[in-house]
Amino acid sequence: MAYRSIFDAPVLQSEFDNAGINHHFIPLIWKHVLQNPNCKWDEITSLPSAAYPLLNSKFLPLTTTLHSVSHSTDAVTSKLLIKLQNGEFVETVVMRYDTRLGKYAGKPRPGGPRSTLCVSSQVGCKMGCKFCATGSMGFKSNLSTGEIVEQLVHASHISNIRNVVFMGMGEPLNNYSALVEAVRIMLRSPFQLSPKRITVSTVGIVHAISKLQHDLPHVNLAVSLHAPVQDIRCQIMPAARAFPLGKLMDALHLYQKNSQQKIFIEYIMLDGVNDDELQAHQLGKLLETLEVVVNLIPFNPVGSTTQFRTTNAAKVKCFQRVLREKYDIRTTVRKEMGQDINGACGQLVVSKQDKMLAENTGLVMDIEDLHL
Ligand code: SAH
Ligand code: SF4
Numbered sequence: 001m002a003y004r005s006i007f008d009a010p011v012l013q014s015e016f017d018n019a020g021i022n023h024h025f026i027p028l029i030w031k032h033v034l035q036n037p038n039c040k041w042d043e044i045t046s047l048p049s050a051a052y053p054l055l056n057s058k059f060l061p062l063t064t065t066l067h068s069v070s071h072s073t074d075a076v077t078s079k080l081l082i083k084l085q086n087g088e089f090v091e092t093v094v095m096r097y098d099t100r101l102g103k104y105a106g107k108p109r110p111g112g113p114r115s116t117l118c119v120s121s122q123v124g125c126k127m128g129c130k131f132c133a134t135g136s137m138g139f140k141s142n143l144s145t146g147e148i149v150e151q152l153v154h155a156s157h158i159s160n161i162r163n164v165v166f167m168g169m170g171e172p173l174n175n176y177s178a179l180v181e182a183v184r185i186m187l188r189s190p191f192q193l194s195p196k197r198i199t200v201s202t203v204g205i206v207h208a209i210s211k212l213q214h215d216l217p218h219v220n221l222a223v224s225l226h227a228p229v230q231d232i233r234c235q236i237m238p239a240a241r242a243f244p245l246g247k248l249m250d251a252l253h254l255y256q257k258n259s260q261q262k263i264f265i266e267y268i269m270l271d272g273v274n275d276d277e278l279q280a281h282q283l284g285k286l287l288e289t290l291e292v293v294v295n296l297i298p299f300n301p302v303g304s305t306t307q308f309r310t311t312n313a314a315k316v317k318c319f320q321r322v323l324r325e326k327y328d329i330r331t332t333v334r335k336e337m338g339q340d341i342n343g344a345c346g347q348l349v350v351s352k353q354d355k356m357l358a359e360n361t362g363l364v365m366d367i368e369d370l371h372l
Helices: 009-018 023-035 051-058 133-137 145-156 172-187 206-215 230-236 245-259 277-287 313-327 366-370
Strands: 065-071 077-083 089-096 115-118 122-124 139-142 161-166 198-202 220-224 263-269 292-298 330-333
Touching (some): 009 051, 089 145, 115 145, 122 133, 139 172, 145 172, 206 245, 230 245, 277 313, 313 330
Parallel strands (some): 115 161, 161 198, 198 220
Antiparallel strands (some): 065 077, 077 089, 122 139
């Protein structure tokens, strides 16, 4: 039988209930594991005696192993390749903002180092977006709550993580309960991340968006819109057929009415597909009654997606100007990072069983910048 991760909180809590063990020991165990990922349960001396046989027979401190770490020469980005108990791999990417020369005038950021972790929620993805490397893998499996949280545990040994974005492999809202439980753990001791520093990015799973606001208040929502009209969205994102643009916009209005939070909109700039001036106006009109920040993303070519090219810089500027000047929409352009290690949020693909890496990519820096 496979062991459960100690970070699979619902399973751990019910096992503790059955054995009459108080839940208040849980953060203490997590803290020990965070500091000593290779620990044995007996090293934690302060637990009730019933806890030891239970932990020894059913739980591991970590069910995943850190297979390899690649550090980018940009001194900002590191990619962790993590092996799951079932033999599959996922990738998680650490971005250290404080060292990013140029953007902060070469000076360390006030407030000290603050890294962002881009986590995976699934092995592969069933949404099949035409531009996405993960989508081309198809769906393999959902990560458990523990497997999601363990990415944070591994990354915490590389850097002090302050922000988490669910922009790695997979569609987080298609693994809803594991996502919600994982975020809840990240908010608790010993991680104690602020909900404002966690961002869930979704292709637009309409029915899950309003639930998310209820289950994870104050967590940021990022929506991969990528087109201002239904037919273009369907061409590049097959999932748009099941979640039509009209219904998605209704869900976003409701989400904002209830949460009062701004929404981050991701928009990949695809040459000749969704990037002309008319489409900038359509996007502006679609979004002008919402409080949003639009993040224009250069398309990063991936192996099989030769059908797309990224928009040139002048056209991106023009698109941005329309949104800003005509519709007063805050707009940022995503910077690419970490290409030498093939690391990119939303673009990760794990092919074979060992340390193969992804196709060529770039990295996300801006959504987190906005709320620091
Ligand atoms: N499934 C979720 C989260 C993971 S993808 C989602 O789609 O939102 C994270 C982001 O990376 C998304 O905005 C996605 O559209 C983007 N992305 C995927 N492939 C890309 C590519 N080739 N170039 C640039 N961004 C890409
Ligand atoms: Fe899945 Fe997101 Fe990639 Fe689309 S962009 S295939 S939803 S991971």
